[in-house]
Structures are given as C-alpha cells and as structure tokens.
Amino acid sequence: MTVQANDPGLSISAGSGTRIRPLLEWFARRAEAVAIGLVAILIGLALFSLFILVIGKSPVTLFQLMYTGGFGSWFSVQNSLSRAAPLLLTALCVALPARLGLVIIGGEGAVVLGGVAAAAAAMPLLGLVPPAVLFVFMGLAAMVIGGLWIGLAGFLRHYRGVNETISSLLLAYIAIALMNQFVEGPLRDPASLNKPSTRPLPAEYMMGDIPGMDVHWGLIIGILACILSWILMEATSYGFAARIAGGNVRAAQIQGLPVGKLITGFTAIAGSFAGLAGMVEVAAVQGSANASLAAGYGYTGILVAFLARHNPLAIIPVAILLGGIDASGGLIQRRMGLPDATVLVLQGTLFIVILFCETFYGRFRIFDPDLWKRSA
Numbered sequence: 209m210t211v212q213a214n215d216p217g218l219s220i221s222a223g224s225g226t227r228i229r230p231l232l233e234w235f236a237r238r239a240e241a242v243a244i245g246l247v248a249i250l251i252g253l254a255l256f257s258l259f260i261l262v263i264g265k266s267p268v269t270l271f272q273l274m275y276t277g278g279f280g281s282w283f284s285v286q287n288s289l290s291r292a293a294p295l296l297l298t299a300l301c302v303a304l305p306a307r308l309g310l311v312i313i314g315g316e317g318a319v320v321l322g323g324v325a326a327a328a329a330a331m332p333l334l335g336l337v338p339p340a341v342l343f344v345f346m347g348l349a350a351m352v353i354g355g356l357w358i359g360l361a362g363f364l365r366h367y368r369g370v371n372e373t374i375s376s377l378l379l380a381y382i383a384i385a386l387m388n389q390f391v392e393g394p395l396r397d398p399a400s401l402n403k404p405s406t407r408p409l410p411a412e413y414m415m416g417d418i419p420g421m422d423v424h425w426g427l428i429i430g431i432l433a434c435i436l437s438w439i440l441m442e443a444t445s446y447g448f449a450a451r452i453a454g455g456n457v458r459a460a461q462i463q464g465l466p467v468g469k470l471i472t473g474f475t476a477i478a479g480s481f482a483g484l485a486g487m488v489e490v491a492a493v494q495g496s497a498n499a500s501l502a503a504g505y506g507y508t509g510i511l512v513a514f515l516a517r518h519n520p521l522a523i524i525p526v527a528i529l530l531g532g533i534d535a536s537g538g539l540i541q542r543r544m545g546l547p548d549a550t551v552l553v554l555q556g557t558l559f560i561v562i563l564f565c566e567t568f569y570g571r572f573r574i575f576d577p578d579l580w581k582r583s584a
Contacts, residue, residue: 245517249515252558270550277535301478302509305474313376330490352480533551
C-alpha cells in the first residue's frame with residue numbers, strides 16, 4: 209500500500225485529474241445551453257419539414273434554397289449580414305431585461321418610434337452639419353425615445369405591478385399607431401404620394417457601407433452594442449447587481465440593492481438599443497421614416513434572444529443565422545411557389561420548440577458538476 213501511495217505514476221495521474229476536472233466542469237456548465245439549443249433547432253426543423261410535406265413540397269429542396277439564399281454566395285452572406293444588423297439590437301432589447309427576470313416583447317414599438325425620432329431630428333439639420341454629426345444626433349434622438357418607451361414598461365412593472373410582457377406588447381401597438389399618425393400627418397413629405405414618408409435623406413447623408421463589403425455600418429454598431437452589453441452584465445457592479453435582482457428580488461431588496469432603479473434602468477437601456485435599430489433602418493436602408501419600419505425585427509429579436517439564452521455575445525452568431533433564414537425568403541418564394549410568410553412559420557415553430565426545451569435545463573446529470581460530486 210505504501211509503495212502504491214508513493215508511486216510517481218499515481219501522483220502524476222492524480223495531479224492531472226485535479227487540473228482537468230475544473231476544465232471539465234467549466235465546459236459542462238456552458239455546453240448545456242449549446243447542446244439543448246442545437247437539439248431544439250433540429251426538432252423545430254423536423255416539425256417544419258412535416259409541415260412542408262403536408263403542403264406537397266420537398267423539405268430537402270427548401271433547406272437547400274434556404275442555405276443558398278442565406279449563405280450560398282458572397283452576395284447572399286452580405287445580404288444576411290445586413291438583415292442581421294437590426295436583429296442584434298432588438299435582441300438586446302429582450303436579453304438585457306431578461307437578466308432581471310423580465311420578459312419584454314415590445315421592442316417593435318421602440319424600433320418604429322426610434323426611426324421616427326431619428327428622421328425628425330435629421331430634418332432641421334440637413335445641410336447644416338456634416339453627416340457624422342447628423343448620425344450622432346439621429347442616434348441620440350432614437351435612443352432617448354426608445355429608452356423612454358421601454359423604460360415605461362419597466363417603471364410600470366416595479367412601481368405599479370403591471371405585467372411587463374403585456375404592457376410592452378400593448379405599447380408596441382400604440383407606438384405603431386403613433387408612427388402612422390406622425391408619418392401621415394405633421395412629418396409627412398408632400399412629395400410622398402403613394403407611400404406616406406418623412407422627408408428623405410439626401411444621398412450624401414445616408415449611412416454608407418463597410419469598406420470592401422456591401423453591408424452598412426449598422427452591423428458594426430450592433431456588434432459593438434452586444435460587446436458593450438456583455439461587459440456591462442459580466443464586468444461591472446451594475447450588471448452584478450442586476451443578476452442578483454434577477455435571481456431573487458426579495459434577497460436583493462434585503463441586501464439594499466435599488467431594485468426599482470435597476471429594473472427601470474435596464475429596460476431603458478434595452479429600449480435605447482431597439483430605438484437605435486430604428487435609426488439604422490432610416491439612415492442606412494429606408495432613407496426616411498415610413499410604414500416599412502414595422503418590419504417585424506422587434507419580434508424576430510425575441511427568438512434571437514431566447515435562442516442565445518440572453519447572452520449578448522451569443523446573440524451575434526444567432527442573429528446572423530436568423531438573418532440568413534430571413535434573407536432566403538424571396539428565393540424560396542420564387543423557386544418553390546411558397547408565400548414569403550413561410551419563413552415566419554419556421555421562426556414561429558423554432559420559438560415554440562425553444563420555449564418547450566427550456567424545461568429541460570438542469571435535468572441532465574452530464575451538464576451538472578454538482579451532481580457529479582453527489583454521485584462520487
């Protein structure tokens with residue numbers, strides 16, 4: 209027994225196990241979200257395939273066209289990246305409040321009002337300031353309006369007990385109505401006859417493309433927003449306090465944390481990102497505020513955030529994936545004779561399956577190092 213205990217080979221083996229185990233525990237805790245997320249996507253695609261078979265089409269052809277339209281060529285990739293840009297920002301509108309246990313689904317309202325605010329802020333400054341300065345004013349106006357709009361849902365949640373999911377959704381409908389009122393009323397360009405719009409931005413005041421790519425700068429803005437959001441949540445005391453409040457509001461209050469300010473502040477920050485998405489749509493895509501702002505980016509952002517498990521960094525690849533699926537809608541419509549809404553059916557199927565798979569987190573021993581120790 210003494211010889212075995214002092215055997216160098218055994219010492220090396222024990223030391224290696226001591227070093228490897230923390231790495232395995234770190235990997236296992238993070239692999240759960242990836243594994244369950246991938247399984248959810250596969251199940252959603254399988255169910256969607258059954259739907260395609262029922263209507264008499266080939267799922268194989270559909271998925272081939274989906275890949276071709278989203279990532280099959282450099283043109284397709286650039287189109288997917290352009291569509292992913294607003295999804296990065298609208299997903300943050302869901303992900304940040306979710307870290308406090310809030311479910312905000314009304315980001316669409318902040319998008320449309322942010323776009324209207326950006327267009328309104330640009331009108332008196334055209335020709336007076338350089339484009340870069342104009343973009344700053346447009347972005348600030350959009351972020352302030354978007355932050356106030358979604359921050360109102362957080363305020364009502366904490367101080368009046370109003371469910372934030374319902375209030376944010378109803379606020380989205382109000383925001384769309386207000387957008388229509390402004391665009392068809394006081395902010396309407398008299399020259400926009402068939403499609404009411406605000407005064408269009410001159411070509412020199414449009415947000416250009418990233419050098420070497422046919423993708424506007426909104427993509428970089430969205431990626432930077434995700435990185436800054438991750439730093440806010442993971443590397444600041446403000447983010448740490450928010451995670452504590454999200455885990456147990458009562459415990460946070462006992463510790464003296466300003467729960468009300470955290471809820472209102474984080475929902476306002478989330479709304480400001482959605483408002484910024486509206487500004488990007490006006491300055492880089494539409495050129496004016498009109499009904500096209502209500503394109504559903506706020507609702508697709510919900511799916512992106514849930515699929516990314518509300519991790520700001522994980523939002524980046526998920527948004528690109530969903531952007532590619534969205535970009536393939538036109539090709540599917542032309543080649544297979546399916547309506548453009550087919551992509552929406554797929555997104556809805558994925559969302560339902562992802563919500564269902566949420567119930568499986570924490571149930572698998574392989575992903576829970578605490579259960580390893582109990583078994584040992």
